Every structure is written in C-alpha cells, then in structure tokens.
C-alpha cells in the first residue's frame with residue numbers, strides 16, 4: 001500500500017520513501033514505494049513525471065492500493081529520494097481547478113453538465129451533455145475569471161452522502177466508497193474529484209476559452225488555464241505583432257486591412273479575367289475560322305505553350321459558346337499539361353469522354369468530367385501531339 005503524499009502536501013516537490021518492490025515487465029521497471037508524491041493520473045488529470053534516485057519516471061499508475069512508478073531503468077538502493085517535475089505538476093493543478101471553475105459556472109448559469117474533461121498538454125477539453133452556444137460559454141468564462149480574482153480558498157472535504165446528493169453539480173460514481181472527496185469553492189463549485197488542485201482560485205491566473213465545436217449531441221470546449229493560458233496569449237502577441245508589421249497598422253486595424261486587401265484581390269481578379277478574355281478572343285475566332293469539319297460539327301484543336309489552367313478554361317468557354325463546335329485544348333507549363341475536351345452542353349449526342357480518356361492515358365495523368373466537359377492533368381508533355389491526334393481520331397469515328 002502506498003501513502004498518497006500528493007493529497008496531504010500537494011505543494012511538496014521532493015520526498016523520501018522506502019522501496020517496497022521492483023520488478024521488470026517488458027523491458028520496463030515497476031516500482032512501488034511506501035509513500036509517494038507522484039499522482040497516478042485520474043479524473044482527466046495526467047500522471048506526474050519526475051525522478052526516483054535520479055531515474056526518470058515515465059508513467060505512474062494506480063493498481064488497487066498501490067501506486068506503481070514505471071521507469072526504463074532499475075533503481076539502486078532501498079532509500080528512495082523522489083523529485084517531481086514540479087513545473088508540469090503545478091500547471092496540471094492550475095488547469096484542473098480552472099476546469100472546475102469553468103464547469104461550475106457553466107452549470108450555475110445555464111445548467112449545462114460536463115460529461116467529461118481531459119487535460120492534454122496545454123489544452124483542457126470539456127464535453128458537455130447538451131450544446132452550449134458561444135454566448136453561454138463566454139458568460140461562464142467571464143464568471144470563472146471573476147472567481148479567480150476573488151482568490152477563494154479551495155476546500156477538500158469529505159461530507160456525508162446526503163449533503164453531496166443535495167449540493168454537488170455531479171454525483172460520484174455508483175460504486176464510489178464513502179468517504180467521497182469533494183472539491184469545494186465557496187459560491188462557485190462543489191464536485192467529487194480525485195485530482196490535485198491549487199489551494200486558492202487566484203493561482204489559476206486566467207481561464208481562457210480557445211475554441212468550441214459540436215460533439216456527440218453536446219459541445220466540446222477547449223480552455224487554457226494558468227501558465228498554459230499565458231503561453232497562448234504570448235504566442236498570439238507574437239502573431240499579432242507580425243501581422244501589424246506586415247499590414248502596417250495597429251492590432252485594431254488588422255481586420256479592416258484584411259477586408260480592404262480582399263476587396264483589392266477581388267477587383268484585380270475581375271480585371272485579370274477581362275484582360276485574359278480580351279486577348280484570347282482573336283485567338284478563339286481564328287481557331288474557329290480554321291476549324292476542321294467533322295460531320296455536323298466544327299472540330300477545334302489547339303496546344304498553347306506557357307499557359308495557365310485559367311487561360312485554357314477561358315479559351316474553352318469562348319470556343320464552346322458556339323453550339324456546333326467540339327474542342328480539344330491543351331496548355332503546357334512547368335507543372336505539366338492541362339487538357340480540356342468538350343462541346344456546348346446543349347449537344348446531347350456528343351460524348352468526349354472516350355477521346356479524353358485516351359489523352360489521359362497517353363499523357364500519364366488524371367482527370368474526368370461529363371460528356372460535354374472533361375479536364376485533367378498529364379505529365380508527359382512530349383506526347384501532347386500524339387495524344388491530341390489519337391483523341392481527334394476517336395472523335396471523328398464517334399461523331400458523324
């Protein structure tokens with residue numbers, strides 16, 4: 001049986017203990033001590049890390065009345081000196097109480113239950129039983145921070161079951177054996193919990209909601225608390241400073257600048273499109289004028305070097321606006337060959353796909369589409385002429 005020092009002295013960083021047992025399992029060592037400061041994890045809080053006689057503790061688990069410290073190396077001696085990774089443990093204590101404050105406020109204000117919580121790295125995630133909208137979430141966040149600033153003492157109590165049933169925001173599990181450990185923050189929260197917490201709300205520092213999403217009929221809310229919240233705000237600060245410098249404005253002007261840049265991009269795109277169509281029109285007219293006659297249709301084929309996908313699409317549109325035309329267009333650039341095959345969509349008895357598939361096969365590419373419009377990419381640009389010729393032959397056979 002291991003005495004749980006982490007409950008009696010949650011702020012102790014080092015301890016002395018006696019080795020009770022040490023055994024090897026799959027290359028790892030399982031060590032039990034008569035007492036420990038290492039929290040084995042539970043209630044959403046991860047286990048502690050640190051060292052035992054200088055040997056790294058990689059995981060801690062609870063088995064019955066024993067707490068097992070798992071290491072990669074064996075430990076010398078019977079007298080053990082344990083040292084916690086205190087920075088990490090303190091962050092877990094801040095995060096765990098921060099979660100209680102937020103969940104307590106969400107319950108008090110909106111009667112929304114927390115079905116599950118988990119601390120993972122800098123994130124605390126909370127799953128609620130019913131959806132919480134953003135205004136409810138921000139209200140709970142604000143209320144949780146008010147509780148932080150009041151610096152309320154955190155009480156660990158073991159009340160009678162009838163009191164727990166009356167006051168707790170959440171009932172202990174059915175199989176819980178009394179006495180049940182309650183974490184109480186006067187006026188804010190009263191909940192059964194096996195975790196390790198800071199001893200006053202002020203030590204949480206800050207509770208900040210980061211994001212929320214729909215999750216299994218409720219909401220999953222991500223929070224940062226304490227030092228993890230400070231790290232997040234510091235990273236936001238650096239990002240915002242970069243944006244201010246790039247956009248040449250203060251942080252409160254960033255959104256206006258983005259809106260103005262988006263509208264500039266929009267108008268430049270329209271101008272670019274108009275110019276592209278203007279210079280492609282004479283080419284389209286000349287190609288249509290020189291088209292090969294294929295039954296009741298005109299057949300237009302063209303390979304355009306150093307061209308973009310957009311240029312080919314515009315040329316395709318200019319050509320297929322004519323109802324009696326079938327076309328095969330290819331554009332070459334350093335990325336490969338972009339091909340389009342099609343006709344006006346009113347031509348119900350034309351299907352360009354067999355010809356298009358042949359081109360894709362020859363060019364070693366990918367693509368697809370409908371009977372009147374197919375597009376794709378190929379890699380073997382040296383095979384363009386062959387691909388176009390083959391496609392033309394297929395079209396000539398299919399279209400009478």
Ligand SMILES: [Zn+2]
Nearest residue numbers: 043193194195
């Ligand atoms: Zn808890």
